[in-house]
Amino acid sequence: MILLSIFAMAGLVFFSRYLFLEPKLPIKLNHTTQRLLAYSSPAILTAIWAPIVFIRDGDLAISPTNPYLLGALFAAVMVWKTKNVLWTTVVSMALFLILKLAVFV
Incomplete structure (x- = not known):
């Protein structure tokens, strides 16, 4: 079924x-x-990433110890400066992995 x-x-x-x-x-x-x-793609993407970045255990998590928020901010600034989505994705994923596994254990 x-x-x-x-x-x-x-x-x-x-x-x-x-x-x-x-x-x-x-x-x-x-x-x-x-x-x-034309607005449907950005709206759907925002509905997907916003809860992941801003919510931890049912609470709003806006703090400098949130690796999801730091990775998202870094990715936003990097894509704004470089205009290269692929490079931004790879570098921000690497930064997030470092933050998640090494810094904020």
């Missing part, structure tokens, strides 16, 4: 994306809908 659910969800996601990505299909979105959908 679980395997069937996984395949059903995968099919639903694939076909919902396929309808908008296949150029031969006559589905076109109006300008307002396209503008609104």
